[in-house]
Amino acid sequence: MSDREPTPEQWRAIRAEGSVAVRAGAGSGKTTVLAHHFLYLLRPRPEGPPLIDEVGRILAITFTEKAAAEMKQKIHTLLAVELGRATGTERRHWERVRRELLAARVSTIHAFCARLLRENPLEAGIDPRATILDEHESQAYVEAAVEEELVARVRRGDPAGRELVQRHGLRRGRQGGAVGVCVRLLASLGRTGRDGVWLAAAMEHQEALAPVATAALREAAERIAARLRSALGAARDTPTVARLRAAWPPYEAMLEEIGRGGAAAPVLETGRLEDLCRLLGAARLTGTVRDDLAYDGPRLRGVLAEEYGFLAALAPARRLTELLVALGAALRERKRVDGVLAFDDLIAEARALLADHPAVGARCARELRAILVDEFQDTDAVQAEVIERLASPGVPLFVVGDEKQSIYGFRGADVTVFRRAWERLGGALPLGRNFRSQPAILDFVNGLAAGTMRVPATSPHPGRWTVLATSRSCSAPSTR
Ligand SMILES: Nc1ncnc2c1ncn2[C@@H]1O[C@H](COP(=O)(O)OP(=O)(O)O)[C@@H](O)[C@H]1O
Ligand SMILES: [Mg+2]
Known part of the structure; x- marks a missing residue:
């Protein structure tokens, strides 16, 4: 990198003052720009001292050990270039920077939070003898605790526990069975800064929507039955139409029953709806009911399918919610008894420390x-709050990222956090060129991103319905 000059748009980002968000694709030089900016802040200026006089006054964080190492490496590489060029006082300045870099706050956010807690033991209220588990140890600890509690519940006849273990196995398969499901749900709850109370409220909010969904379901069933009756009346008798006509009466009865409100949602068999869609497709009548019922690939769509999926999910979701609240409480108690802090507790505790003790935040800000x-x-909501609390009183925030690249969607990273941040920072500076990959790969990544960024609609498949709201809003619990 030493012989590569930043492009003009990279320079604009590097020399930006105040808070800045740089948003650009993979390989466009974001980490490079961040490393340049780090040194830019420390560079002696013709008109006076550097913008920042000590390395220790800059906090540079990221989310994985690998990314932190890369960030550190890039800063060191650029510093070596400065040292190679400089003479006299300037050289002595960069030598001091190099010495100070050894103790610099360039790390993962977890390491930073651990340091913050260590530096404020009284306010943090953390047992100094607590064992802090790393990411892998935490995973193993939480899985073991959840498994033990789940097994105990299944033995006692807990219906939600039984249902989950019957469906997924205890720890079967790549997803880790029922234990894996619960661990992931608990983790995403924690990473969005939510707790059992929020979960219970979210569930109640969903249940309150049931009457509206039931009415919509009935109306959709009535519409489908009426439209298909008239379409069948008008259609020419091709072999596929004849087949549909022959198969129609039980479907009509099913739809009428739903229309009368006779069929409780769980009675509805999605397999039968799929069969009906296939018959409609063959008879070229799909268009007649498309908005209310359609089948494309693995998913049923349309009002009937959506409302059915929602209603059918409510009861299992309620049971799962209650199970999660109980498992979460058991896990917390176990950690307390064992004197253990899990990896992500570092972030949650740091957030609580900053929220409950403004003096700590003020000290950091100084x-x-x-x-x-x-x-x-890759920031999740809790991490974002930690960063925001540190940045709030007048400490500029320089963030770089690429929402398309979020690898942590599955663990609660919230791309809306990123979007909000850069909207607040007054728009992002783009870095258009890509230095790493060929255009074909970029197209692919862009296409992929378009799919991954979509906020999932309510799934018509109850088993895949997520209890946790997607990240549309932090305050209003809603999955609809
Ligand atoms: N102005 C530039 N000219 C040539 N290569 C560059 C330039 N800026 C960055 N690079 C190189 O492009 C690659 C990707 O840069 P990096 O900062 O890791 O991108 P990102 O963090 O956006 O993925 C690195 O090898 C880096 O040295
Ligand atoms: Mg990078």
């Missing part, structure tokens, strides 16, 4: 002059 965040798209 010490820090800039916060730089790489891979910002």
Whole structure:
């Protein structure tokens, strides 16, 4: 990189003052720009001292050890270039920077939070003898605790526990069975800064929508029955139409029953609806009811399918919610008894520390002059709050990221956090060129991203319905 000059748009980002968000694709030089900016802040200026006089006043964080190592490496590489060029006082300045870099706050957000808790033991209220588990140890610990509690519940006849274990196995398969399901749900709940109370409220909110969904379901069933009756009356008798006509009476009865409100949602068999859709497709009558019922590939769509899926999910979701609240409480108690802090507890505790003790945040704000965040798209809501609390009183925030690249969707990273941040920062500076990949790969990534960014609609398949709201809003619990 040493012989590669930043492009003009990279320079604009590097020399930006105040808070900035750089949003660009993979390989466009974001980490490079962040490393340049780090040194830019420390560079002696012709008109006076550097913008920041000590390395320790810059906090540079990211989310994985690998990304933190890369960030550190890039800063060191650029610093070596400065040292190679400089003479006299300037050289002595960069030598001091190099010494200070050894103790710099360039790390993962977990390491930073651990340090913050260590530096404020009284306010953090954390047992100094607590064992802090790393990411893998935490995973194993939480899985073991959840498994033990789940097994105990199944033995006692807990219906939600039984249902989940019957469906997924205890720890079967790549997804880790019922234990894996619960661990992931608990983790995403934690990473969005939510708790059992929020979950219970979210569930109640969903249940309150049931009457509206029931009415919509009935109306859709009535519409489908009426439209198909008249379409069958008008259609020419081709072999496929004849087949549909022959098969129609039981479907009509089913739809009428739903229309009368006779069929409770769980009685409805999605397989039969899929069969009906196939018959309609063959008879070229799909268009007649498309908005209310359609089948494309693995999913049923349309009002009937959506409302049915929602209603059928309510009862299992309620049971699963209650199970999760209980498992979460058992896990917390076990950690307390064992004197253990799990990996993500570091973030949650740091957030609580900053929220409950403004003096700690004020002290950080006095010490820090800039916060730089790489891979910002991987921030979850709790991490974002920690960063925001540190940045709030006048410490500029320089964030770089690419929402399309978020690898942590599955663990609660919230791309809306990124979008909100850069909207607040007044729009993002683009880095258009790509130095790493060929255009074909870029097209692919863009296409992929278009799919991954979509907020999933309510799934018509109850088993895949998620209890947790997608990240549309932090305050209003809603999956609809
Ligand atoms: N102005 C530039 N000219 C040439 N290569 C560059 C330039 N900026 C960055 N690079 C190179 O492009 C590659 C990707 O940069 P990196 O900062 O890791 O991108 P990102 O963080 O956006 O994925 C690196 O090898 C980097 O050295
Ligand atoms: Mg990078």
